[in-house]
Amino acid sequence: MGRILIVDDTLFMRTLLKNILSSGGHDIVGEAEDGDVGVEKYKELKPDLVTMDVVMPKMNGIEALKAIKSLDTNAKVIMCTAVGQEQMVKLAIKSGARGYIVKPFQAPKVLEEIGNVLGA
């Protein structure tokens, strides 16, 4: 099971993901409410995986993803976005994201995706 950092600007989504990932046996090592805080926490915590919201107020998820990848080319980041924004997937994958989940999501599928990315 993995050490996971959750980056999302809404408390509800962070709590939901925390519940889902904990129920799957993962360890939530930190949370961040914006992309810039997420990058700082990545440096500090060095998690196995990051779940990254795309739309955030100060630094969006794509910028945060690029910043994390420049620190660690092996960083595993799964992007998390709302319906209608899935077109960001190409940009995210190009920037180094390992996976993509669309809200609203279902726990078993999310856990399966997390497992696939951690195992890869």
Add this chain to the structure above:
Amino acid sequence: MTEVPVKIEKNGSWITSKIDVTQNGITLREPYNQDILYRSIIDLQQHKTVLIITASGEAKSENQYKIASVEKVLVVLKKRIIMSCNAYRLMAHFMSPAIRGGVLVTDAKWEKGAIAVLKTGIWFISQDKQICVLLDEVTSLELTKRELQKKKLDVVKIDYLEDNDVVTSFILCPLSTLQVLYSFLRDATKDKDMKGAELDQLDAQSAQVAMLVYSGMDTHAIENMLNISQKELDEIYETLLRLKLVEVVMIRKEVQLTPKGVRYITEALRPPA
């Protein structure tokens, strides 16, 4: 004409038989010995290895035939029936599934084929795939845009339930045809839409509960996450049940010990003599 081996159901019994597949229809041999023209077929469903064909008969009657066979034979039958039956049909590109349970299907690609809207479902047919989406399982329909080869194109997005997963598929074709398809599908599924009075009964917390149920959280986890009591959550569940947004899958019991139970526990905890 092609002859294929099948089993045909009649009055609850399955009989080994054959079907002749012709240009204009199929001929069921025993026990029916009947021709069914493709243009009389108004519906097709598949449950595992069984096809259920609904054909219109005399005086607006409908007859249903259940046919079982190996996948290779079913594929032939499905393709022939879907491309020739009595249905709204168009040639289109589709991507199905594009998203499953919120997770993007990474090897999803556009396939060239046909879309047919029958009585109970929408069929996507290509060289390699035959996918049916039951109209009753459609949860959302949207006319939206999707990027393809650096161009933003209009697509119909369909969300539906498949084995408890929410699946998203896309359909792409010329805009005028897409608009006709979208209107057709909206009309076919309009009785599933929520009415204004129903929406008024849902507050923000009810919507949060519905979303947590969608994500797979159980009752206990929802109570903890939203910091609400069992009674408060039960009241929200009642609202969602009344609006038919949820259905009961399990009733848990809360119990307390009887005097006999207390005696058992007391004895069990007594240190051994």
